[in-house]
Amino acid sequence: MEAKLFKLPEPQPEATSLSRCPILIVDDEPHNVDLMKCILRREGYTNLTTCTDSSETVTLFSQLKPDLVLLDLNMPIMDGFAVMTSLKDNFPNDNPSIIVVTALDGKTVRRNVLDAGAKDFINKPIDRTELLTRVQHHLQNSVLQKRLAQQNETLAQANADLERANQSMSDLVSIVSHELRTPLTSIKSFAEILRDDHDNLDAEDRRHFLSIIDNESDRLSRLITDLLDLQKIQSGKMTWKTEQIELCKTVKDAVEFFGPAFARKNIALTIADNLHQCAVIADADKLRQVMSNLLSNALKFTDIGEVNVTLQPAPRWARILLVSKDAKTNITIAPVAEALTADILAFPDLAQGLEQLDCSGGDIDLLMVDIEGVSADTLHLLQDIRDKYPALPIATITAPSNDAENRPAQHSLRKPLSKLEPGFLEMVIIDLIGLTPNTTMIEVCITDSGQGIPENQLNKIFERFHQVDTSQTREQQGTGLGLTICQQIVQYYNGKLWVESTPGAGSSFHLLLPTTDENKKKLGEILIEKGLVTEAQLTEALTGQ
Template identity: 25%
Template sequence: YINLYGEDITQRRKTEKEVAWVARDLRQVIETVNAPIIGVDVKGLLNEWNQKAADITGYSRDEVLGRNLIEDFIGDDYKALLQEVSDKTLKGEETASVEFSLYTKDGQQVTILFNATARRDASGNIIGVFGIGQDISERKRIEQMKSDFVSLTSHELRTPLTSIRGYVDLILDGDAGGISKEQREFLGIVSQNTQRLETLINDVLDIEKIESGRIKMRQEKVNFSEIVEDCVNTFKVMAKSKGLKLEKEIKATQIDVLGDSDRLSQVFSNLLSDAIKYTKEGRVKVTVQVKGKFVSVTVEDTGIGMSQEDLSRIFTGFFRSDNSYVRKTTGTGLGLSIAKATIEKHNGDIRVESKLGVGTKFEVILPLLKEAKKVD
């Protein structure tokens, strides 16, 4: 006798066919998507290189597969960074966007913004790194042009302004002989507006450095209470001239943080200046206190306040409210955007709450020294 055994594999064949179709469709998407897709195995050897990556670099898929991505194609300034990202991704850690330069076949470099993720097999084991990128070379070129233009223009404006202000001050001091009351008034207006233009130039330079990542922040132990107290003392005269009460409540004389004392002073000078400037009557109060692992500083006023629409845009560069009182005062609209960027560079946060016609309250939160060192 002959026994025959069979198995109906119709469903399995159907499933295999569907998987093949999905794989083909996925390959087609990878090859036609308008973004470079790059993949490496656990040794860092390239095993994925789509058509867009080939178009950007000039290297075909066959020319790169099996070669080491970092050693053969990444700019020297980015090798260590990309190796760190690769190591973390292979451990299953989430990785945010990373920027690096990629060599092209003709020896040039293109800048790629890349999102990496772990590549896994059917059992869930990590077998490599896979990601999709974006060619941002043109954007970086435009950013550099803007940066160069701002720096050059600001320098060319600052030089004659310094000369104008210097000679105006000499005339006001009587070094060029006596001047009439009317002449003194006119020269005072020139001097005041020269200072305003100098402030605008300095603010524009600061915001450009922050946006381009070129701003340097010192990392040193500073007494935060002392910084705030010095700023409050500086603005006592300004507050008194408007008939305002300037109150302070510093709950500890020594609160140490890690940061740049000059930049932090600039932040609180901006906050105090605005609070006094936009308060017609009442008071401005500054409170410093420790909250757990952080120090909190609030600057609260009884000023004109802000609408919800203005609140949503308050940290935007060059933003100034349409409020008639605001329009009557001088300002660049850059102070708060600089303050926010500076505090974030210190691993802190700045918050605001306000009610139109009632007042505004800003709060700055920074990690205490020991916590800041951990973050650093």
């Protein structure tokens, strides 16, 4: 009977098949090596590495990470005891599974061998049945220990995610209670004034107080509506329509609707349509909600000047942030990005990359980090980035000899990248970004001449309840949820929303959506069109799946 709190990943066949487990045989006598190798091969073990120079054991262990080491005891240069000590010193967390195979015998030898770190002991001359039985037993233990370690990591990660979720829920309850209490306090206070001092107030004061109650009631209603929308989106209960709509018409209708409001503030509202006609797959009502929120913000935070809305083909597909000190890595990735019409921002240091992320305004679609060039004292920043930007895809690039460590990344690429199969790197980038590469994405840009947004708050404005702290913000009393909902809506329809801003000069919000034709294309068709793979290669890859 099995009970599980969490669904743990099923072990892969490569991890559970004992015949493919790596075994390292170390013995200075070639005939002993050949004998053990022959016995194991006849039993079906295929991943065998042999060594007659014991001084090479540590290097081989580092490269192979064997599940089992068969180690002779009496060897020149480094005997078995010295080898075990060296393995323990160099790999203190690995607890290698070692079976000592030696002609030496006696209780003292056995005790010393076990004290030195060996898991078992086999006497020479080698008995075939004993060797196979002990090898099978220790390989099974090794595989089970690895599986247990993986499950512990999964449980630890699940526990950390639960703790973050609990903290997030606690923070949300605290913020929501504050945001609800603020308008309710105003409504209650002015209602009490009108009730208790009605006869002492003149008509103008009464109208003013009633206007405040009306505005705060509207604010409370918007907050509740936004909270319900956000909850539906995040719980997967939002109803999404997927219909073909004319984006140009939706944008023009929104501009026309807001025209009188802008006119009352003497702010020019213009639209430049360089497309005239462009179909996208989306929900017309939700796109109107996005446009209304963006235009409403532009109206709120612009006192003088103008607001311009432009529609045009997007000049690029995506933006990649690459952190690497390796010129070969940069040279390999650059033409791939260019073929995909993606921009690359390259930095040699992870701290600089994080700084760029913080002021990108949401305009980074993929982070690629060359681990080999990252110093140990800054490697923790990778986890910081994951915690700070959980939706940002991350790919790590590692040296060929690096062990597959548990890193905060969706994908890990091994060097040299130039040796990867044609089209593989392109497919990894496309899969991580989640947008079909094409040149017919449509960009809607809303640019205002308001106060702008400080650089250190550009990414935060898409967070729940975050509002830029300015006198205008305090006067306008928004809910702080509008941009969060807008970003969720746009991302659902395979688009993106980001902001660029200069304090004192205004802000530009960019909305990017794929056209209908590109939405209908499959990834394979795009890759073939761009010459990244042939139809035969794609068919062979799909057949292999």
